[in-house]
Amino acid sequence: MPYNRKAADTLGTSYQTAIDNNNGGNFGPSLIKFPQGTKAYKFDPALAGKEQFINILPWAIETDKHPRVAKGQAKIGDNDFMLDLYTHYVDGVLKGSCVCMAQTYGDVCPFEQETEGQNLGAAKRRTIFWVQPCDRNGKPTGDGAPMILNVSHYAFTKLLLEEADIQGRDQGLGGSIPFANPDKGYVVGFRFAMESSGGAQKYAQIKRVDFYERRDPIPDTLLSSIPALDSLIEIPTREAIHAALYGKGSTSSATDAEASTESTEDQAQDTGSVAPEETF
Numbered sequence: 001m002p003y004n005r006k007a008a009d010t011l012g013t014s015y016q017t018a019i020d021n022n023n024g025g026n027f028g029p030s031l032i033k034f035p036q037g038t039k040a041y042k043f044d045p046a047l048a049g050k051e052q053f054i055n056i057l058p059w060a061i062e063t064d065k066h067p068r069v070a071k072g073q074a075k076i077g078d079n080d081f082m083l084d085l086y087t088h089y090v091d092g093v094l095k096g097s098c099v100c101m102a103q104t105y106g107d108v109c110p111f112e113q114e115t116e117g118q119n120l121g122a123a124k125r126r127t128i129f130w131v132q133p134c135d136r137n138g139k140p141t142g143d144g145a146p147m148i149l150n151v152s153h154y155a156f157t158k159l160l161l162e163e164a165d166i167q168g169r170d171q172g173l174g175g176s177i178p179f180a181n182p183d184k185g186y187v188v189g190f191r192f193a194m195e196s197s198g199g200a201q202k203y204a205q206i207k208r209v210d211f212y213e214r215r216d217p218i219p220d221t222l223l224s225s226i227p228a229l230d231s232l233i234e235i236p237t238r239e240a241i242h243a244a245l246y247g248k249g250s251t252s253s254a255t256d257a258e259a260s261t262e263s264t265e266d267q268a269q270d271t272g273s274v275a276p277e278e279t280f
């Protein structure tokens, strides 16, 4: 459901909870399906070091699939602006990310059941936002259509939330900068660098975050156009995971080879700041 302008501003608690959750939480596996035609926000390597601007768009929680609802930290109807989850991803084999049911919800994880003993696709902490590229004042650039930003917690979200908290306190706001508030919110300006964890693959690592007062409110027409992100989570069955992993003619040797690359990464080396195309 769309962000509720009439409700008390519950976004503030979201920022704090997101920071509180920095040490992880408990959840399980599922697939996230975005509406057809949804575009992914990408970090263009050519823009590394140059400040980029986005509006982060809020919505209201619709389901108990929202990890914070599952943990009793939020309720259906609360306004929110991000999903903080753990996902499994197996490059080229599993077409899309699978929510880790264990680390996200504290349930049995079908992905881990299906891949037991294979050391395959370790769960990584990801954040999903609805964003709109814009200029420093918040005026949309391009066609203005909302896009999905699917990023590593460690490569993007952690610094965003820490800076919102630090800068909000510096400014005497008594808490985080309410960047996602559609009426008195802020444009998020950030810079990133392309880094690697030793291999050939590079990923965008956020280096600096600044906040700029948004000149105009986010219109209701835009807020009404984005589905609540929690409503898009699909809780997977073991059968669906099995079919995704083994049902498409992939050999187990290819799976193992890709898995060994994946499993050597630790949190700080979490690659792939932006989800691969397959996720959509």
Ligand SMILES: [Zn+2]
Residues within 6 Å of the ligand: 028, 029, 088, 099, 100, 101, 102, 103, 109, 111, 112, 123
């Ligand atoms: Zn799992």
